[in-house]
Amino acid sequence: MDKRRELRTIWNSNGIFTGSGYANFQRDLLSRLSKDGWPIAHIAFWGLEGSPVYLKDYPDIKIYPKMNDAWGADGMVHHAKDFKADVVFAMQDVWPLNEEFLKQIKTFIPYTPIDKAPVPPGVLNKLRYANRIVTFSRFGQKELEKKGFTSTLIVEGTDTNIFKPMDKAQARKELGLPQDIFLFVMVAANKENPPRKGFQEALEAFEMFNDKHPQSGILFQIQQPGPGGFPIKGFADHLGIADKMIFTQDYTAIWGGGSQFINKLYNASDALLHPSQTEGFGLTVIEAAATGIPAIVNNCTSMPEMIVDGKTGLICEHDKPRWTNDNSWVYPANVKSLYLKMEEMFMMVSNKRITLAQDCRDHIVKNYNIDTLFKEKWTPFMESLQKELLPLTKEEKSNILNQVPK
DSSP, X not given: OOOOOOOOEEEEEEOTTSOSHHHHHHHXXXXXXXXXXXXXXXXXXXXXXXXXXXXXXXXXXXXXXXXXXXXXXXXXXXXXXXXXXXXXXXXXXXXTXXXXXXTTOSSEEEEEOOOSSSOOHHHHHXXXXXXXXXXXXXXXXXXXXXXXXXXXXXXXXXXTTTSOOOOHHHHHHHHTXXXXXXXXXXXXXXXXXSOOSOHHHHHXXXXXXXHXXXXXXXXXXXOOOOTTOOOHHHXXXXXXXXXXXXXXXXXXXXXXXXXXXXXXXXXXXXXXXXXXXXXXXXXHHHHHHHTTOOEEEESSTTGGXXXXXXXXXXEEOBOSOEEOTTSSEEOOBOHHXXXXXXXXXXXXXXXXXXXXXXXXXXXXXXXXXXXXXXXXXXXXXXXXXXXXXXXXXXXXXXXXXXXXOO
C-alpha cells in the first residue's frame, strides 16, 4: 500500500457558505475531498473577513479570510504557507489575479472557466504561471489547445440528492406563486459591465412570448444591479411587462435561501432561460435539469455541451458576434430565435412534460452527478498529483517492499 503522506491543498474561491455557482460546486467538491481524508483548506476571498474559522457543516476544512487583494492572490501565498499546502488551487477567473503573487506560488493549479474565443491575452498571461490547468468544458479545452496550453477536462457537477424533482404545484404553493401561469426562471449574477447573462435579449423575447401567452412570467433569482449590472426592472417597465417579473429578493424574508431554496425555485418553474453571451460552463443548466426542468441556451461557447438539443433543452441562435476590449468575441442571442425557442419549449412542456422531465434528470445523473465525477475524475487526478509531487523516498520504497508477503 502507498505510504505517502496525504497531499495538502488549499482552494481559493468564493466562500463555500455563499450562494454563488463557484461556491456551490466547490462546497460539494471540498466536502467530499475532506471526507475522503485529503487535508483541505479554503480561502474565501469573497464572503469572509477577519480570522480563519471552522464551520459546523465542514469541521475539517480550515477556512481562511480574504486579505488585501480583492481576488485572494495575496492569500494564496500567505495562507498556503500557514497551511503548509503542497498545491494552491484557484477556482475562479484568473485574469484579475496579481502576477506578483502568482510568481511566489510553487504549485499553482487553476480550475478555471474559459468562456471566450479566442482566449483573451489577459487570461493567457496568468495561465503561464500554472503548473497544471483544469478546465470546465470541451470548448475551453479546445480554445486553450489553440494557444498551446494543455489542460485536464473535469466538468462541474451537482448533487442530485439536493437538486431533485418535487411536485410543481406544491413548490408553487410553498413559494406563493400562481398555479396557472407558464413560468420561466433565470438564475444568474447581474453585476458585469457589459452584462453577460443575456437579460436584455431574454426580456425582449419574453415580451413577444407574453403577447401570445399572457398567462406567463419570469422568476428571477439574481443579484440586483451593482456597478454595471443590467437594470432589469427598468427595462421590463419600458417594455410594459414589469407586472410579469417576480424577483426573489422581494421575498427573501419569506422564502429564505440556499440550495434547498434554489431547488424549489427550479421545481416551481417550467423552463430555465440561459441566453448568456459567453459562458464557461453554466451550472444552473445542470442544476435545473437535475430537477427535471429543461433549459433554453444560446448557441455559443460551452452552452451547447450542457444539453441534448430537443431532448433536455433547446438551443437558440446568436446574432453577429461582437469584438470586445479584451480581444475576444461575445455572442448576443438572436431575439427572434430565442422567442421561437420559447414557443417551442411551451409546446414541449405542454405535450410531454413527464418524458421531458425524466430525460433531463437521467442526463444529469449519468453525466454530471458530483459523486460519480468525484470518484471517476477528481480522485484519480488528486492521486496523480500526490505521486508527482510527493514521490516515495528509497527508504519508503524499501519499507513497502519489506511489508509485501513473500
